[in-house]
Amino acid sequence: MRHFVIGTAGHVDHGKTVLVRALTGVETDRLKEEKERGISIELGFAPFKLPSGIMAGVVDVPGHERFIKNMLAGIGGIDLVLLVVAADEGIMPQTREHLEIIDLLQVQEGIIVITKADLVEEDWLELVREEVRELVGETVLEDAPVAEVSAITGKGIAELVQLIDNVAANLKERPVTGQARMAVDRVFSMTGFGTVVTGTLIEGRLQTGETVDILPGKKEARVRGLQVHGRKVEVAEAGQRVAVNLAGIDCEEVERGSILSVPGSIRPSHRIDIRLRLLAGAPRPLVNRARVRVHIGTAEVLARVILLEADELEPGRDQFAQLECEQPVAAARGDRLVIRSYSPMRTIAGGKVIDPYPPKRKRLNPAVIEALKTKERGTPEELVVQFMASSRQTAFSGDEFTRGLGMDEAAVNQSIGVLTSRGLVIKFTCDGKTYYMLSSVYNDRGAELTAALDRYHRQFPLRDGLSKEEIRSRDFGGLNNKVFNAIIELYRKDGMVSLVGENVARQGFEPGPRPDRAEMFRSIEAKYLNEGFQTPGWDQIAAQYKLSQADSDEVLNYFVNRGVLVKLEENVLMHRHSLNRARELVTDFLKEKGQMSLAEARDLLNSSRRYALPIMSYLDKEKVTRRIEDKRVLY
Numbered sequence: 001m002r003h004f005v006i007g008t009a010g011h012v013d014h015g016k017t018v019l020v021r022a023l024t025g026v027e028t029d030r031l032k033e034e035k036e037r038g039i040s041i042e043l044g045f046a047p048f049k050l051p052s053g054i055m056a057g058v059v060d061v062p063g064h065e066r067f068i069k070n071m072l073a074g075i076g077g078i079d080l081v082l083l084v085v086a087a088d089e090g091i092m093p094q095t096r097e098h099l100e101i102i103d104l105l106q107v108q109e110g111i112i113v114i115t116k117a118d119l120v121e122e123d124w125l126e127l128v129r130e131e132v133r134e135l136v137g138e139t140v141l142e143d144a145p146v147a148e149v150s151a152i153t154g155k156g157i158a159e160l161v162q163l164i165d166n167v168a169a170n171l172k173e174r175p176v177t178g179q180a181r182m183a184v185d186r187v188f189s190m191t192g193f194g195t196v197v198t199g200t201l202i203e204g205r206l207q208t209g210e211t212v213d214i215l216p217g218k219k220e221a222r223v224r225g226l227q228v229h230g231r232k233v234e235v236a237e238a239g240q241r242v243a244v245n246l247a248g249i250d251c252e253e254v255e256r257g258s259i260l261s262v263p264g265s266i267r268p269s270h271r272i273d274i275r276l277r278l279l280a281g282a283p284r285p286l287v288n289r290a291r292v293r294v295h296i297g298t299a300e301v302l303a304r305v306i307l308l309e310a311d312e313l314e315p316g317r318d319q320f321a322q323l324e325c326e327q328p329v330a331a332a333r334g335d336r337l338v339i340r341s342y343s344p345m346r347t348i349a350g351g352k353v354i355d356p357y358p359p360k361r362k363r364l365n366p367a368v369i370e371a372l373k374t375k376e377r378g379t380p381e382e383l384v385v386q387f388m389a390s391s392r393q394t395a396f397s398g399d400e401f402t403r404g405l406g407m408d409e410a411a412v413n414q415s416i417g418v419l420t421s422r423g424l425v426i427k428f429t430c431d432g433k434t435y436y437m438l439s440s441v442y443n444d445r446g447a448e449l450t451a452a453l454d455r456y457h458r459q460f461p462l463r464d465g466l467s468k469e470e471i472r473s474r475d476f477g478g479l480n481n482k483v484f485n486a487i488i489e490l491y492r493k494d495g496m497v498s499l500v501g502e503n504v505a506r507q508g509f510e511p512g513p514r515p516d517r518a519e520m521f522r523s524i525e526a527k528y529l530n531e532g533f534q535t536p537g538w539d540q541i542a543a544q545y546k547l548s549q550a551d552s553d554e555v556l557n558y559f560v561n562r563g564v565l566v567k568l569e570e571n572v573l574m575h576r577h578s579l580n581r582a583r584e585l586v587t588d589f590l591k592e593k594g595q596m597s598l599a600e601a602r603d604l605l606n607s608s609r610r611y612a613l614p615i616m617s618y619l620d621k622e623k624v625t626r627r628i629e630d631k632r633v634l635y
Contacts, residue, residue, distance in 0.1 A: 104350025
């Protein structure tokens with residue numbers, strides 16, 4: 001079954017609520033004050049099943065000027081608007097303002113309904129028709145059909161129902177493949193159930209039992225139950241009016257303007273980049289940093305308008321702007337908004353969200369404007385590339401694209417697939433998750449890494465290479481260790497680097513002394529090899545070869561890291577071949593004698609206690625021997 005939301009619009013007392021009752025049989029005025037005064041103050045809702053089987057939810061909005069913000073909370077989520085004009089009064093102030101709002105929100109489908117047709121003569125009715133046609137010219141309702149009805153006598157109601165059905169049949173359904181998102185327009189508590197919120201599900205699906213974010217306050221709740229048009233359901237889909245029973249959150253923690261969304265899919269922000277259009281009928285130009293009221297979804301926030309292309313915006317013109325909001329806003333790319341002047345309150349402008357999480361922009365900067373043009377009109381592939389290129393991040397998971405771009409998951413996956421097939425993006429897996437990286441970034445970072453390694457090897461030819469952690473923190477900041485290691489592994493497979501423990505080196509690099517120092521290294525090694533079990537201290541070596549402290553440390557680490565020399569104690573080193581010989585001698589002795597004292601070890605090795613003790617401790621660590629009191633036995 002297809003689902004849509006129909007909204008009313010029009011001046012106060014032009015018969016919107018009576019029309020909804022005639023269409024649906026539901027009285028949408030529910031407040032005592034509304035019934036006493038005969039006008040709608042709050043939003044009203046009614047289910048409406050059309051002859052074709054399409055199920056629509058009707059949102060009845062208030063028409064009084066004082067309740068415009070309530071009207072805006074309801075009109076933002078509709079698919080089809082009924083612009084109501086009373087035949088006996090014709091065009092009135094809120095008729096014009098509501099039409100401006102419809103046009104700013106780009107509600108693509110609408111029907112003009114002339115009500116109270118039974119109260120006027122035909123010639124007067126003709127004048128109202130002409131007046132309405134002139135009003136809607138050059139707006140989204142320019143070609144909208146016109147219906148003339150009387151909700152009291154029933155004249156034209158059946159024809160209007162059929163007309164609504166015909167228009168609804170051609171409406172594009174909201175996407176159910178994206179992440180669930182709903183703007184809250186009502187919050188109340190029900191005995192035995194707790195917190196209940198209502199709204200239009202903008203996209204995706206909501207399911208009983210799942211967890212949702214309540215934004216912008218970043219609270220979590222669980223969906224205890226769902227109702228659509230008073231009927232309990234397990235799953236609600238985009239385009240439906242939904243009542244959501246929430247568990248784990250108090251009624252006071254949610255308000256009109258909140259957004260229900262899949263956890264992590266939307267990030268609240270104090271800044272929004274928009275394409276801003278000032279109404280032709282605005283009383284004056286909009287100046288930079290003007291304080292305004294922004295209506296987006298069902299929320300109203302105060303903000304400063306930062307004009308990015310000029311110091312003023314003339315009526316009837318548009319330009320890029322950034323909104324600096326006084327409270328965080330949970331928006332998505334493509335959302336439309338309405339702007340009203342701070343004082344006096346009047347609808348003056350509207351816009352479309354281009355970037356819901358932008359950095360602070362420089363004004364009057366050509367590069368910024370070009371980037372925004374790409375964000376505004378670029379293909380999904382161009383948006384993905386721009387998002388990756390403009391971020392300080394190196395690699396991205398799929399859900400980071402949906403959050404950062406405001407695109408649904410299916411569109412992101414399709415775009416990445418195209419970019420990968422073209423070789424513009426590479427993908428790799430890490431810890432069971434797929435990540436993506438611009439090929440240009442991969443190549444540039446690879447070139448930077450190999451150049452850095454070449455410099456490092458020239459400066460420190462005796463070292464294995466740069467530590468992974470140093471490379472990660474310096475050149476791949478923001479990546480966790482697992483993702484970073486996965487990227488380094490890609491470079492290894494491509495023959496650019498090699499791995500030595502926790503160090504990274506150029507492929508084919510082998511640590512070693514420069515040619516002019518090779519003889520010194522051979523001489524040092526020979527000294528330790530020839531001295532057997534009574535070797536010189538490293539301080540003697542450093543003094544003999546006139547090594548600086550830094551150079552001494554480099555040379556020593558080279559011999560130790562290569563396993564040529566083994567450090568037994570501070571300033572006690574021995575050649576590995578000597579230690580292997582010690583292992584053989586001690587093993588043969590213990591096989592014959594069964595146990596060995598330290599004095600026997602000293603005599604066996606023809607050494608002194610200074611060297612015999614660290615040699616036996618080394619053999620203990622190597623699990624060749626083990627100590628029992630003051631004797632050694634085979635392990």
